[in-house]
Amino acid sequence: MESARSGQNRVGTGDLLKSASSRYLVESVLGQGTYGTVVKCTNVADNKTVAIKMMRDRGCFARQARAEVEALLRLQLLDSDQSNLVEWYGAFTCNQHVCLEFEHLDKSLLDFMKDRSYQPLLLKEIRPIVKQVANALDYLKAAGIIHADIKLENIMLVNHAKEPYRLKVIDLGLAHEASGAAQGACIQSLPFRSLEILLGLPYTEATDMWSLGCVAASLYLGCFLYPGMTEYDMMRYIVETQGHPSDTLLTPGLKTGSFFQYDGNSKNRIWKLKCTVLF
Template sequence: MGIGISSPSSDYEMEHYLGSGAYGAVVQSKKLTTNETVALKVIKNERYMEVAKKEVEILQYLKGLGSDKFNIVMLNDSFTHVGCYYMEFEKLDINLTDFLRKKPRRSLEQKEICPIVHQLATTLDFLQSVGIVHADLKPENIMIVDEGQKPVRVKIIDFGLALKNPEEHRGAVLQTLWYRCPEVLLGAAFSGAIDVWSLGCIVVEMFTGSALFPGENENEMLRENVSDENGGESERDSFVELVADMLKLDSAKRISPSEILLHPFVAKSHLADNSIHEKSSSSAGSKTKIDQNDNAESGNRSPDAIPAKRRKDCEDVEMTCAQTSPSMSPSQK
């Protein structure tokens, strides 16, 4: 692109387009004063500038509380240039949707999912402890820090819908449709538990390769009268049990982020020597320390292409979710 822009502290050269969010485009840029590669979020429409400034305010608030230790994207700067508002972020590698698309079956094994869930639960635990609801957790807003690194490290981005004091926002349209929880669909009171619901949907999507609730509208998502019965819990493995706990219709019964971190699936032994796990574990007790395409595609897979044990796990997950949740979709309407 080669377009130059300036802030009070640096000049930038725009290199190439990375993607777009709800109200701005993101461009990879070179920060000329330091020669760093950064991501610039560009907001041209005045209508969205106040939203962007609220996002900056929340990210600065979180940064002051040590958000860099809790898998949240780092905001470096914000400024206005020639009528546009810019937000400078650290450059991350690829979002979770695109990462999954590169996989043979657009899915991950449980051992790959486990550290991702641990990191995301650590983030949600931190957010809950400081009174922030992300309100738009979806695969496009989960970034892989370095695609080549094993195990995968992730960070949450796009705090454009994030809010404090959820009790004041009852009835607001939040969350991308495929990841929108029952209480938001119904306009009921909500809490940080809405982010746990979204995480549950994402966990299933990572495992099966398909969106859990690909509905077209809210009516579709509320059409089925579902049951909140447990149905053979003793026979489920810890993974299926965790998904069921994330997707409880009653938000008061939904598992909390701190409980996710203690769940057998997340805390299981194969992570004992995992450096990501150790780093996250050291920062997971946030409660005691502190009193970026809405049209995501998801590939459907032939059951015959999946090993029998894994196919059975997928069926267990899907059966559990059908028992505990209504149908949903990724596009905010």
């Protein structure tokens, strides 16, 4: 049943999803976002637990689903365990939704931190996390793909009770080819958004590494490194902690003028960060 207000599928416990070859009993709703709903399901045929991401098969949602499937197809031959990328089983349509079937994982790093009341992790705990995500990004880079949304929610513990801190990267909803990276694109969740994306500069796979650095800092601090509510907040935090970006970096940015004021008469620096009032 769809909500008249949002058009999203109101899938719930006990509902049945059907593909051409399988039936899936919905056990619970794991999460809901802008582009879809993720549900925990049991494959009726073999009793296997899976996670199914459901996206509406129309408009921008259908385009997003097709883009994610294209990225998943490029990675399909990779060993999921070696690459630290979530294993994808396939796609089907059901009730006017594109459904992507994945292995079921334990919990996200965000939920893990919530469960421990955001108590910071030790360096010996953070180190294997960073290593595994970096490994996943290395595989993505080799495939020519930018993830574009590395954040705590998209890093999943596989089975923390049995294999502490073993994890996989999920959600290729914003992933795209590095060769097609469009200058000025709005990608990445705000607390993990890199300087080149904020400024509207050309970007590469390195933008994912910025996000990983922010993830590592969040785990160490128990809070976001840059807790900005707006892009200006983010830029202000970055300038305060890392210094003023050089003019050679700022001048070609498509969005530099949103944060910095141009002063062509200045002898030292032609771009100056706008004060809060001006912004």
